[in-house]
Amino acid sequence: MRADKFPIGIIGGTGGMGKWFASFFRQEGYSVQISGRNTGLAPRQMAEVCPVVIVSVPIAATDAVIREVGPCMPHDSLLMDLTSLKEAPVRAMLEVSVSEVIGLHPLFGPRVASLDGQNIAVCPGRGERWLPWLKDIMEKNGAHLVEATPEGHDKMMALVQGLNHFNTVVLGLTMAESGVSPEELRRFSTPALRERLDHLGRIFAHPDLYAHLIADNPHTDKFLSLYGKNLDELRGLLHSGDMAAVTKMIKSMNIL
Ligand SMILES: NC(=O)c1ccc[n+]([C@@H]2O[C@H](COP(=O)([O-])OP(=O)(O)OC[C@H]3O[C@@H](n4cnc5c(N)ncnc54)[C@H](OP(=O)(O)O)[C@@H]3O)[C@@H](O)[C@H]2O)c1
Numbered sequence: 681m682r683a684d685k686f687p688i689g690i691i692g693g694t695g696g697m698g699k700w701f702a703s704f705f706r707q708e709g710y711s712v713q714i715s716g717r718n719t720g721l722a723p724r725q726m727a728e729v730c731p732v733v734i735v736s737v738p739i740a741a742t743d744a745v746i747r748e749v750g751p752c753m754p755h756d757s758l759l760m761d762l763t764s765l766k767e768a769p770v771r772a773m774l775e776v777s778v779s780e781v782i783g784l785h786p787l788f789g790p791r792v793a794s795l796d797g798q799n800i801a802v803c804p805g806r807g808e809r810w811l812p813w814l815k816d817i818m819e820k821n822g823a824h825l826v827e828a829t830p831e832g833h834d835k836m837m838a839l840v841q842g843l844n845h846f847n848t849v850v851l852g853l854t855m856a857e858s859g860v861s862p863e864e865l866r867r868f869s870t871p872a873l874r875e876r877l878d879h880l881g882r883i884f885a886h887p888d889l890y891a892h893l894i895a896d897n898p899h900t901d902k903f904l905s906l907y908g909k910n911l912d913e914l915r916g917l918l919h920s921g922d923m924a925a926v927t928k929m930i931k932s933m934n935i936l
Contacts (some may be wrong), residue, residue, distance in 0.1 A: 686710050686711070686731065686732075687710070687711045687712070687713055687729055687730045687731070687732075688705050688710050688711070688712050688713070688730055688732045688733075688734065689712075689713045689714075689715070689721065689726035689727075689729065689730030689732065689733040689734065690702050690712060690713070690714045690715070690733075690734045690736055691715050691723060691726060691733065691734070691735050691736065691737060691745055691749060692715070692716065692735065692736035692737035692738075692745075693712065693713070693714025693715060693716070693720065693736065694714055694715070694716035694719055694720075695716070695736065695737070695738075696789065696790035697736045697762050697786065697789075697790055698714060698734070698736035698737075698762075699714070699790065700790040701734065701736065701762070701786075702714050704795070704821075708817060708821075713726060713729060713730055723745065723748045723749035723752065724748075724749070724752045726749060727749050727752035727753045727754070727757070728752070730757075731754075731756070731757045731758065732757065732758045732760065732810070733749055733753060733757070733758070733759055733760070734760050734761065734762060734784075735749065735759070735760070735761040735762070735763070735769070736761070736762040738888065738889070738892075739763060739764065739765065739889070739892040739893075739896060740888075740892060742761060742763050742768075742769050742772075743768065743769070743772050746759075746761065746769060746772045746773050746776060747772065747776050750772070750773055750775075750776035750777035750779075751776050751777065753777045753778070753779035754778075754779060755778050755779060756779070756780075756809070757779045757780065758779060758780045758781075758782065758807070758809075758810040758814075759773050759777050759779045759780070759781050759782075760781070760782045760783070760784055760814075761773065761783055761784065762784055762785065762786060763783070763785065764785055764837065764841065764889075764892075764893055765834055765837060765892075765893070765896055765897055766783040766785060766801070766803045766828075766830035766833040766834055766837075767830040767831055767833075767834050768896075769783060770783040770803050770805050770830040771830070773805060774805050774806060779806075779807070780805075780806055780807025780808075780809060780810045780811075781805030781806040781807065782802065782803070782804055782805055782810065782811060782814060783802070783803035783804075783805055783830055783833075784800060784801070784802055784803075784814070785800065785801040785802075785803075785833065785837075786798065786800050787799040787800060787801060787840075789882070794821065794822070795818060795821040795822050795823040796821065796822030796823075797822055797823075797824070798822075798823050798824070799823070799824045799825075799826060800818055800823050800824070800825050800826070801825075801826050801827075801828055801833050801836075802814070802815070802825050802826070802827050802828070803827075803828055803829060803830045803833055804827065834897055834898075834899055835899045837893075837897055837899075838897050838899035838900040838902075838903055839903060841893045841894070841897070842893065842894050842897045842899070842900030842903060842904075843900060843903040843904065843907060845883060845890050845893055845894050846894050846900070846904060846907070847907070848876070848879055848880055848883055849883060849890070849894070851876065851880070852880045852883070852884070855880075865877075913929070914926070914929060917929060
């Protein structure tokens with residue numbers, strides 16, 4: 681099959697990640713069909729025309745879209761999603777389709793210039809024909825693929841996204857309630873704080889996405905309990921004035 685004759689369909693191809701991957705696959709010589717709610721082919725037509733269909737819609741809409749397109753995918757085709765959580769979408773894709781299934785989670789956002797050096801989580805669902813094609817095209821562009829079960833992936837994302845973004849949101853809320861204006865904060869900011877504010881800005885720009893990343897992952901809650909325990913413990917030590925114990929606690933972070 682010639683690459684330039686091989687159409688790839690991206691449902692949600694008018695949005696951030698969908699547009700990014702449409703451009704990526706076009707640069708690789710594939711023809712790409714994109715759709716949004718009011719543009720492009722309907723899911724059924726997408727399945728008829730494209731041997732590879734990628735679902736890249738908001739988390740809350742993913743299940744319904746998979747249930748619409750999945751039953752229309754032929755046996756030898758590939759149904760894949762880009763959702764940031766993997767257990768529910770991969771389960772749904774396997775349930776409603778007979779096609780090959782891969783859950784993909786690009787561990788980056790649409791602001792990156794290329795795949796070079798980026799991590800991508802892959803959750804193989806069903807079939808063996810399409811996985812080598814996918815790995816090859818991603819790896820030859822410099823991506824690092826990390827394979828996981830959907831459950832293993834979501835457990836990792838409870839830390840990488842759930843806890844991480846929760847922490848940033850709490851920081852943002854606290855700064856917003858501090859009584860210090862954003863302008864004043866910027867005037868006194870260090871490079872480290874400016875990095876944090878940039879992260880806050882990205883979350884603030886996509887509240888719906890980040891709300892789902894935190895709330896829809898059932899594995900996040902146990903890390904939030906651990907977070908609360910560490911917060912209380914560190915605060916207790918600060919109040920006690922035991923600086924040696926505070927230093928010891930900071931030194932016990934052995935993740936670096
Ligand atoms: N953004 C990130 O940093 C990032 C990173 C990794 C993975 N992801 C994942 O990528 C997926 C897409 O995220 P995104 O940030 O690209 O979202 P986005 O920019 O909001 O784009 C969403 C796309 O889905 C379409 N859409 C919205 N509601 C729909 C519905 N009910 N039915 C069908 N299509 C619908 C939109 O089309 P119209 O607006 O044209 O109707 C648009 O093309 C999500 O699953 C997310 O978890 C995102």
